[in-house]
Each structure stands twice: as C-alpha cells, then as structure tokens.
Amino acid sequence: MNATPSSERGRPRPQSRRRRDHVVRTRASALRRLTFILAMAGRASALAPEPEQVSERVRELAAVARHVFVRQVGESAHGRPIVAVYLTAHPEAMEKQLRVLVICRQHGDESVPASAALLWLEEAVARRAAFEHVAVVMLPTLNPDGAAAGRRGNGAGVDLNRDWIKCSQPETRLAESIFSRWQPHLVIDLHTFDGHVHEDG
Secondary structure, eight states, X not given: OOXXXXXXXXXXXXXXXXXXXXXXXXXXXXXXXXXXXXXXXHHHHHHTTOHHHHHHHHHHHHTTOTTXXXXXXXXXXXXXXXXXXXXXXXXXXXXXXXXXXXXXXXXXXXXXXXXXXHHHHHHHTTOGGGGSSEEEEEESOSOHHHHHHTOSSOTTSOOXXXXXXXXXXXXXXXXXXXXXXXXXXXXXXXXXXXXXXXXXO
C-alpha cells in the first residue's frame, strides 16, 4: 500500500528540488561568465593594440573601485607614459601584504597579455575583499613604443626580455626599480606564444 498522500504525489522532494536549483544556478552562473568573457574579450582585444587606450581603460576601472589605483611610473624610450595599477585594500600597508608583480606586454607584438590584464581587472574591481591580504602591482603595457608599432622590441629596437641583466633601457630600469621598491613574493611575466623560434631564443 502506498503511504504517500495523494496531495503529495508529483511534488519534487526537497533533496531533488535543491539539486535542481543548484544545477539551474550553476548553469546560469556559467552562462553569465561566458557572456562576460566574450564581451570583455572583444573589448580588450580592441583596446590592446593601442597603449593609450589600455591606460585609459584601467583609469576608468580604478575610478569605480576604492582598492584600485593607477599611477604613471615612468616613460618609454620614445617618451610614452608607462602606468602601473595597484590593487590593495590597504595601500598604506602594502609592505605587510603578500605582494605580486605582474608584467604585461614587454614584447610589443604580443597583445594578449594586455587583453588578459583588462579581463582580469574587470573582475578584480568588484572583489575588494580579495585584496585584504594580497597586493598586486601590474604593468599592463611595459613596452608602449613596441605596442604602438606592433613590433617585438622597444623604441630603441631592443628586446626587453634580453635586457634584464644590463637594464640598459628605460622600461627595464623602471620594472627593476618597482621590483626593488616592493620586493614582490611572486612575479608573473605574461607572454604570447606564437609558435615562432626567434634567433636569440
């Protein structure tokens, strides 16, 4: 004999309902994230070739977030401004936080790192709590001259990735000075792999 009241038959059980709701929420979240990524990828890709536009976008993001700061920290070989983005909930106490230095687009013909930086910043502006104990210093375009010209080297034709020992260029000297100032626990140097083998490696 079925002991389930007729009025209860056909109703989803609490466990089934929770599982169904979880699936719906997960799918909705995944869809929102995919839509966000596709939209931002298109926007970031459009911005990445022009370093001035990248700088403008990071300033727009900083304007709406109390934990994001943008500063011009130097100039390129041809005098283009180089900006740094600081993400921290405690700018007065960055020395006490776990510090990460992110270097993007030291090769001007590699636009993906700048695009990735913008994508990440789009999400980071809404996550102040993530920077309570972690501080990030990001150089979204270390080589604006090369980025503007679409070439690997800087304005003097130097491959910055081969200049970290000598630091003969203003861009590498700037990055070295930021490293010395903040003594990061982690350095992330973003590149694009194009499948080519360069003569100098």
